[in-house]
Amino acid sequence: MTQIVVQCSPTDGGWLARVSVTDDDSRRKFEVAVSQAELARLDSNSADPSALVRRSFEFLLARESKDSILPSFELSVIGRYFPEYEREIRRS
DSSP states (O other), X not given: OOEEXXXXXXXXXXXXXXXXXXXXXOEEEEEEEEEHHHHHXXXXXXXXXXXXXXXXXXHHHTTSXXXXXXXXXXXXXXXXXXXXXXXXXXXX
């Protein structure tokens, strides 16, 4: 079973999410920048991006291994690799 732990800290214009993904084999850490505009567009009912980042990692892990995910990225980058991301993440 995969465990995803998300901790968000405010930054100018958004948040920095520190994410830890642990499975049976290993643990990997990530940093994800989330802008206020991205949170408003993708999860308008939330004031904190933690749930959005968690769902985003669930989305990514359904498509690739944790070792294939960039160690540091902006949340908007996911849509460049997976065009269906925004449509699917809004539904979840």
